[in-house]
Amino acid sequence: xxxxxxxxxxxxxxxxxxxxxxxxxxxxxxxxxxxxxxxxxxxxxxxxxxxxxxxxxxxxxxxxxxxxxxxxxxxxxxxxxxxxxxxxxxxxxxxxxxxxxxxxxxxxxxxxxxxxxxxxxxxxxxxxxxxxxxxxxxxxxxxxxxxxxxxxxxxxxxxxxxxxxxxxxxxxxxxxxxxxxxxxxxxxxxxxxxx
Amino acid sequence: xxxxxxxxxxxxxxxxxxxxxxxxxxxxxxxxxxxxxxxxxxxxxxxxxxxxxxxxxxxxxxxxxxxxxxxxxxxxxxxxxxxxxxxxxxxxxxxxxxxxxxxxxxxxxxxxxxxxxxxxxxxxxxxxxxxxxxxxxxxxxxxxxxxxxxxxxxxxxxxxxxxxxxxxxxxxxxxxxxxxxxxxxxxxxxxxxxxxxxxxxxxxxxxxxxxxxxxxxxxxxxxxxxxxxxxxxxxxxxxxxxxxxxxxxxxxxxxxxxxxxxxxxxxxxxxxxxxxxxxxxxxxxxxxxxxxxxxxxxxxxxxxxxxxxxxxxxxxxxxxxxxxxxxxxxxxxxxxxxxxxxxxxxxxxxxxxxxxxxxxxxxxxxxxxxxxxxxxxxxxxxxxxxxxxxxxxxxxxxxxxxxxxxxxxxxxxxxxxxxxxxxxxxxxxxxxxxxxxxxxxxxxxxxxxxxxxxxxxxxxxxxxxxxxxxxxxxxxxxxxxxxxxxxxxxxxxxxxxxxxxxxxxxxxxxxxxxxxxxxxxxxxxxxxx
Amino acid sequence: xxxxxxxxxxxxxxxxxxxxxxxxxxxxxxxxxxxxxxxxxxxxxxxxxxxxxxxxxxxxxxxxxxxxxxxxxxxxxxxxxxxxxxxxxxxxxxxxxxxxxxxxxxxxxxxxxxxxxxxxxxxxxxxxxxxxxxxxxxxxxxxxxxxxxxxxxxxxxxxxxxxxxxxxxxxxxxxxxxxxxxxxxxxxxxxxxxxxxxxxxxxxxxxxxxxxxxxxxxxxxxxxxxxxxxxxxxxxxxxxxxxxxxxxxxxxx
Numbered sequence: 001x002x003x004x005x006x007x008x009x010x011x012x013x014x015x016x017x018x019x020x021x022x023x024x025x026x027x028x029x030x031x032x033x034x035x036x037x038x039x040x041x042x043x044x045x046x047x048x049x050x051x052x053x054x055x056x057x058x059x060x061x062x063x064x065x066x067x068x069x070x071x072x073x074x075x076x077x078x079x080x081x082x083x084x085x086x087x088x089x090x091x092x093x094x095x096x097x098x099x100x101x102x103x104x105x106x107x108x109x110x111x112x113x114x115x116x117x118x119x120x121x122x123x124x125x126x127x128x129x130x131x132x133x134x135x136x137x138x139x140x141x142x143x144x145x146x147x148x149x150x151x152x153x154x155x156x157x158x159x160x161x162x163x164x165x166x167x168x169x170x171x172x173x174x175x176x177x178x179x180x181x182x183x184x185x186x187x188x189x190x191x192x193x194x195x
Numbered sequence: 196x197x198x199x200x201x202x203x204x205x206x207x208x209x210x211x212x213x214x215x216x217x218x219x220x221x222x223x224x225x226x227x228x229x230x231x232x233x234x235x236x237x238x239x240x241x242x243x244x245x246x247x248x249x250x251x252x253x254x255x256x257x258x259x260x261x262x263x264x265x266x267x268x269x270x271x272x273x274x275x276x277x278x279x280x281x282x283x284x285x286x287x288x289x290x291x292x293x294x295x296x297x298x299x300x301x302x303x304x305x306x307x308x309x310x311x312x313x314x315x316x317x318x319x320x321x322x323x324x325x326x327x328x329x330x331x332x333x334x335x336x337x338x339x340x341x342x343x344x345x346x347x348x349x350x351x352x353x354x355x356x357x358x359x360x361x362x363x364x365x366x367x368x369x370x371x372x373x374x375x376x377x378x379x380x381x382x383x384x385x386x387x388x389x390x391x392x393x394x395x396x397x398x399x400x401x402x403x404x405x406x407x408x409x410x411x412x413x414x415x416x417x418x419x420x421x422x423x424x425x426x427x428x429x430x431x432x433x434x435x436x437x438x439x440x441x442x443x444x445x446x447x448x449x450x451x452x453x454x455x456x457x458x459x460x461x462x463x464x465x466x467x468x469x470x471x472x473x474x475x476x477x478x479x480x481x482x483x484x485x486x487x488x489x490x491x492x493x494x495x496x497x498x499x500x501x502x503x504x505x506x507x508x509x510x511x512x513x514x515x516x517x518x519x520x521x522x523x524x525x526x527x528x529x530x531x532x533x534x535x536x537x538x539x540x541x542x543x544x545x546x547x548x549x550x551x552x553x554x555x556x557x558x559x560x561x562x563x564x565x566x567x568x569x570x571x572x573x574x575x576x577x578x579x580x581x582x583x584x585x586x587x588x589x590x591x592x593x594x595x596x597x598x599x600x601x602x603x604x605x606x607x608x609x610x611x612x613x614x615x616x617x618x619x620x621x622x623x624x625x626x627x628x629x630x631x632x633x634x635x636x637x638x639x640x641x642x643x644x645x646x647x648x649x650x651x652x653x654x655x656x657x658x659x660x661x662x663x664x665x666x667x668x669x670x671x672x673x674x675x676x677x678x679x680x681x682x683x684x685x686x687x688x689x690x691x692x693x694x695x696x697x698x699x700x701x702x703x704x705x706x707x708x709x710x711x712x713x714x715x716x717x718x719x720x721x722x723x724x
Numbered sequence: 725x726x727x728x729x730x731x732x733x734x735x736x737x738x739x740x741x742x743x744x745x746x747x748x749x750x751x752x753x754x755x756x757x758x759x760x761x762x763x764x765x766x767x768x769x770x771x772x773x774x775x776x777x778x779x780x781x782x783x784x785x786x787x788x789x790x791x792x793x794x795x796x797x798x799x800x801x802x803x804x805x806x807x808x809x810x811x812x813x814x815x816x817x818x819x820x821x822x823x824x825x826x827x828x829x830x831x832x833x834x835x836x837x838x839x840x841x842x843x844x845x846x847x848x849x850x851x852x853x854x855x856x857x858x859x860x861x862x863x864x865x866x867x868x869x870x871x872x873x874x875x876x877x878x879x880x881x882x883x884x885x886x887x888x889x890x891x892x893x894x895x896x897x898x899x900x901x902x903x904x905x906x907x908x909x910x911x912x913x914x915x916x917x918x919x920x921x922x923x924x925x926x927x928x929x930x931x932x933x934x935x936x937x938x939x940x941x942x943x944x945x946x947x948x949x950x951x952x953x954x955x956x957x958x959x960x961x962x963x964x965x966x967x968x969x970x971x972x973x974x975x976x977x
Contacts, residue, residue, distance in 0.1 A: 008867060010937030011296070011928045017874025018924040022917065024875065025882045053913055057921075070871055077872065081847055083840030085761030131765050132832055187604050188914050192644035194921065290933050318938035326933045333926035336936070338877050342853045345945045350935030355945045362945075380880050398934065566895050587897050598919055599885070600892035602911035616897040644918055658896065 008066050016067050019058040020074045023051050027075075027125075028082070040132075041162065044169040048122035052177025055121070056185050059114040060195050065104055068121065072096025075124055088127025095123045115178040122174030126167055133163050197289055197402065197433065202262040202303035204284060204293065257284045260457040262303075268401075271434040275441050276454035277480030278677045282437035285454075286404045288312070289435065291320035307402070318350070325395030329407040329675065331387035335379050340390050343379060347398035358397070365396045369423060383552055385416025392423045403427055405436040409443065410675035413552045413703040414488045417443050439677045442486040445469065453479050482678050487705040489549040494708070494715045502542040504666075504697070507580070509535040509562055509572035533558055533721040536572065540716065545688050545698040547708045550718035556701045557595075559718065560668045563699065564590040588617075591659035592668040597651045601643035606635055606654055609643055613658035626661070633657045633687070649680050653687065660694075667691060669700040673707045685711035746849045747790070750858030752954040753846040759961040760842055763968055764835045777834040778804060784841035791849045800841040807833040852876045857944045866942065874927075878920070885919045886912070 030047050034040045062068060073096070076089035099117035106113030189195040259281045266272050274282040287293040288305045295317045305312040312320055325347075328334050337343040344365065348358040366372055371389055379387060388408060395403060405424070409417040421443045427434055428447060436444060441451075451469055453461035461479070463469045471484065497503050510533055533555050540546055548556050562570040565586035573580040581589060594600055603609045610629055614621040630636040633653040638646060643654055652672060659667050669688075673681045681704065688698055688711045702708060708715070717724040748756075764777055781804045788797035811830040818826055850858075855876075856869045889912055898911065950958075 010870070010932050013867065013870040013937075014874050014924060014928045014931065017871035018878050018920055018927075020871065021875045021878035021882055022920055025879060025886070050909065050913075054917060057917055066867065070868055073868060074871060074875055078875075080757055081843050083836060083843040085765070085839060086758050087761070131761065131835055132828070134765055184910060184914065188642065188644070189918075191604055192642035192918075194644065194918065292929055292933065296929055296932060316938075317932045318935040321933050321935045324933070326930070328926060328930055330923075330926055332881070333923040334930040336873070336877060336927065336931045336934075338852050338880075341945070342851070346931075347934040349942050349944055350938050350940075352938075352940035352943050355943055358943070358945050380884075394934070561891075564895050566891055587895065592895055594888070594892060594895075596888065596919075598922075599888045599915055600896065602889075602893070602898075602915055612898060613896060662896065 006064055008064055008070075012061070012064060012067055013070075015058070015061045016070050016074070019054055019061075020071050020078075022054045023071075024075065024078045026051055026054070027078075040129075041166055043125055043128070044166045045173050047125045048118070048170050048174035049177040049180070051122070052118055052174065052179070052181040053184050054181070055118045056111075056114060056178055056181030057189065057195075059103070059111075059117075060185070062103060063108040065100060068100045068103065068117070069093070069096045072099075072121070072124060076127070079127055084128045085131060087130040088124060091127045091130070092124045095120050111182055115175055115182065118178035118181075119171045119175035122170045122177070123167060125170050126163075129163070129166065196268055196308060197264075197266040197435070198304070198306045199262055199264040199285065199288060200304045200306070202259050202288065202301070202305070204259040204288070204302070205300045206257060206284075207298040207300065257281055258457050259284055262457070262459060264452065264459065266433060266435060268433055269431045271428050271447060271449045272436070273441060273444055273448045273451045274435065274437045274454060275439065275451065275481060276460070276677075277679055278439075279456070280454040280480075281457045282454055283406055284457075286326065286406050286435060286437050289402070290324045290326045290404055291315060291317045321347070321398075322351070323400060324402045324404060325398055325400035326404040326406065327388070327391050327395055327408045329410040331384045331391065331411055334391045335387065335394075338378060338380065340374050340377050340379055340382075343390055343394050344397050346394055351398075361397045361399070365393050368426060369393050369396065383416075385412050385419060385552060388412060388416065388420060389423065392420070396427075400432070402433045402435070405434070405438070407438055407440075407675060408436070409438065409440050414490075414705075415551055418486075421447070439482055439675065441482055442484050445484040445486075453481070455480065477678065480678050482681070483706050489547070489703045489705045489708055490717055492547075492549075492705050492708045492712075492715065494547065494712060496716070497539045497541045497546075497714055503539040504542055505575040506535050506538045506540070506563075507573050507575060509533075509538065509559075509570060509574075511567070511569045511571070533562075533570075535559055535562070535723065538716070538723050540697070540699060541714050542697045543692065543695055544713040545692055545700060545711055547712040547715045548699060548701045548718060549703065549708075549715055550724065554718045555721040556718055557670060558721075560592055560670055560699070560701060563666070564592040564668055566592070588662070589664055590666040590668060591655075591662055591664035592670065593652060593655045593659070593672065595670040595674070597648070597655050598644070600655060600658075601651060604642055605640050606630060606643055606646070606657070607639040609654060610657050610661045613661040617661075617663050621661075629657050629661050632660060649676070649683060652684070656687065656691070665695070666697045666699070669698065669702070671702055671704075672700065673702060673704045678706075681707055682710065688712075746854065747787075747953060748849075748957065749948050749950050749954045750846075750850050750854050751862060751948075752950070752957050753850060754858065754862075755958055755961045756842055757839070757846055759964050761835070761839050763964050764838065777838050778808065780838035781841055784838055784845055787845045788841060788848075791845065793844065793848055796841070796844050796848075800837055800844075803833065804837050807837075851946070853944060853946045854948055857946045857948055860942070860944075861948070870936070878924075881923060882916065882920060885916050885923075889915045889919075 027047060030050065031043065033042060033046070058067075058071075072092040073089070076086075076092035079088040079092075080086055099121040102113050102117040102120065103110075185195060256279055262281070262285065264285070274285055276282055284293065287297060288301075289307070289312065291312050293299060294301055294313055301313065307320075307323060335343050336346055341362070344362050345358050348361065366375060369389065369392070371393060374382065374386055374390060379390060382390065388411075392408075409420055412420060417440070424434065424436070424444065425447060436448075438444060445451075448469075450462065450464040452459055453463070469484075471479075471481075473483075476483065548559065550556055558567065561567040562572070563574070563586065565583040568583075570583070573582050574586060575581075576589065601609055603612060607623070607626055607630070610626050611621045614626065614629075627636055627639060630639055633656050635646075635650060635653055635657060638650065643651060646654065656667070672684050676684065685707055688700070691698055692711075692713075700712065760780055764780070781800060785797040785801050788794075788800070807830055811826060815823065815826055815830075852873055856873055859869050859872070860866075892915075893911060
């Protein structure tokens with residue numbers, strides 16, 4: 001069988017669909033934590049952490065350009081269909097592209113690059129928060145910056161400065177999650193001879 | 196006209212991975228799964244665990260040796276033989292999945308009407324050849340039945356009007372009007388296979404391939420499948436079927452090609468040649484050629500003086516409306532209420548549970564092992580009334596898809612976690628002993644998913660033994676198994692019975708029932724019949 | 725989520741005929757899903773758009789009711805009413821951190837709920853085939869529509885597998901908490917992924933033999949198209965977006 005080197009074939013597309021389905025279901029299940037609003041920022045911890053496992057398995061099927069990008073776009077669509085709006089889409093596209101280039105630079109064979117790529121890719125989780133932070137911005141715009149007001153609210157969540165922290169968290173836990181994913185892969189999938 | 200000339204084929208290591216992850220049906224011995232053996236030492240990935248021997252399978256691994264086969268137009272050919280003989284491989288050569296999907300080393304030619312298949316793209320071959328696979332759950336691409344029927348033709352870019360006409364013709368011919376406009380997820384296994392067949396039919400293929408289509412179907416559904424296949428035969432299509440369960444097709448076929456270890460060992464193309472005695476069948480590794488409904492197998496019911504466990508208050512109703520779970524909605528045939536109160540199950544014996552699909556067999560099993568939350572009944576076991584929680588410790592179910600219940604990274608670990616549910620600290624000797632009881636001690640360090648179907652089943656049994664359960668439940672343990680492995684499973688049951696365990700087996704396999712079951716419990720409409 | 729099956733009113737055929745053809749073209753629904761959040765988050769953002777959000781929520785709920793999704797509609801309205809009541813009653817009393825929390829919760833809810841209701845409507849009245857056809861007509865390439873179809877088809881499968889694995893764990897009496905959480909996740913995820921891989925391989929083979937991936941342009945038995953109601957809705961959306969941009973860029977105040 002000659003390798004159609006760069007064209008994505010039916011099997012690749014189906015793989016993207018399957019793994020995106022798995023990741024979407026995980027995302028939706030984890031998002032139930034958000035029922036308690038104060039726990040919402042923890043998405044940036046748990047989602048990248050857990051999604052790292054299917055990601056590494058997916059990475060073994062990725063050997064052409066485009067699969068990760070399509071996954072990113074699909075996740076953007078899923079976010080839109082769950083009512084999170086279209087804000088995540090540009091973010092998804094950007095991080096997918098960066099992840100693509102990272103993985104490609106390792107010739108699709110480097111586990112380290114796959115891990116790094118997941119760190120970046122995980123920023124998509126932040127996509128759901130964009131409207132929240134915009135709302136928070138609005139709050140401050142309304143209230144001006146009354147000194148005591150600021151101090152009084154310093155303990156509450158969703159300060160604008162929380163955003164960079166969450167973004168970094170997505171990256172860090174994305175890397176950790178993928179690293180765990182690699183361990184799981186070796187322990188199970190490689191040992192079982194499936195990979 | 197299909198021609199296979201001088202075929203020699205070996206699956207590549209990539210294929211072995213593909214097929215290793217494709218464990219066909221619950222306990223099937225997928226021939227090529229056993230292919231990931233020492234085949235391709237040269238191609239082994241250094242970081243991968245050595246794909247060591249897969250134990251108790253035959254030497255065959257789906258590869259083919261010197262296969263020559265010609266099939267005339269309109270012939271109905273059955274290809275059969277023990278697991279690993281290569282029958283699925285032959286089908287894959289005809290529909291082009293080899294070499295386009297399953298890479299490997301292919302020597303020889305495969306031609307349809309003089310056109311070499313290997314050089315054609317899959318979608319081109321798909322115009323002439325339609326394939327029905329064995330797993331109803333994984334063949335369909337769409338979520339609703341109409342789209343699924345239209346799928347093949349839509350891919351070809353056909354005009355929608357023409358597609359709709361063809362769909363109507365198929366629906367009428369197959370009598371599946373009641374299945375239209377529905378979600379495929381809510382269909383039963385048999386209905387899904389009907390849709391699979393229909394979706395092929397709309398594409399009007401000259402050649403129809405069937406890869407163990409009845410493996411996951413019960414007796415009635417298999418008979419209905421047979422009707423569809425008969426329709427195809429009447430239309431003059433060329434049909435090539437690979438099957439273990441040959442009884443439902445034996446009288447329809449024109450020709451039976453028997454394979455073993457990758458070679459054709461017999462080509463029976465006259466009805467006389469197909470009159471085989473039981474001994475001959477056994478020697479060829481084949482299942483019976485006489486169809487028999489499981490309910491026809493005469494076995495005693497539980498005697499009143501036999502030691503038995505009695506079910507008390509085993510009843511509940513399906514939820515309807517908003518909170519109905521998917522599984523419940525699927526059972527359109529069953530009454531909304533299940534009632535097994537007063538049913539007695541013989542202890543220390545093997546009881547077969549038979550009944551039509553949707554009659555509540557699996558529900559009964561779920562209740563028996565304490566899984567079904569809304570069943571509040573208890574079981575009288577040795578004078579003790581056991582509720583749901585107690586049952587969980589005493590009853591172990593080997594599920595239809597054993598893959599769902601094996602989680603760890605080695606057989607030893609798997610048995611260990613079962614032993615620990617007993618509250619005992621597991622010491623390695625005890626664990627090895629249990630594995631030895633099911634003949635798996637040599638595989639103690641192997642990953643459960645690298646085992647063959649039959650081995651996984653035995654591993655599950657080992658876990659049952661480790662958990663101290665005295666009652667073992669089995670859900671269709673022999674679907675898709677060839678003769679030898681079915682016998683092995685029957686022997687396993689007998690061995691467990693000798694240990695004093697009580698076995699309850701949901702099965703539609705009459706040969707199996709005859710081989711090892713002591714009594715039957717017939718179920719109909721959620722109640723004992 | 726039983727009320728929100730993807731696309732399903734049983735009896736409706738994929739080609740749009742049968743019991744009821746959907747009210748709106750899938751592309752119109754996409755437009756709504758894009759416009760609504762944009763408007764709600766426009767310059768005025770958050771709590772300011774509360775009245776507008778309530779209107780949207782009501783509209784979405786009405787649509788949901790029209791397609792029979794009573795539970796979701798009612799739930800959505802109650803959620804909006806509850807949040808709004810909470811805000812109106814408590815805000816004047818709160819200050820500092822509590823006030824900001826309330827403000828944010830109110831702002832988030834008010835923004836999210838109408839969008840989610842709208843999404844629920846879109847999802848429950850569009851079959852996958854119609855959705856894909858809509859995207860194809862918007863010139864979305866098969867590179868995206870095929871994985872999208874597969875994804876939708878695979879959701880219920882993942883859930884089925886997960887349920888089965890969960891049942892298996894319960895049956896073997898392996899409990900959460902007794903062992904560390906990591907193993908719990910591992911024990912669930914790994915079999916699910918293995919199963920999914922397996923099903924995926926079989927699905928690929930079956931689909932490829934039926935012509936998936938052929939270079940010809942796919943046709944579809946679905947019928948979609950813009951009708952009067954679509955034009956109306958699309959015009960409103962267009963106006964809304966123009967208004968939003970105008971406000972944002974200060975052309976209008």
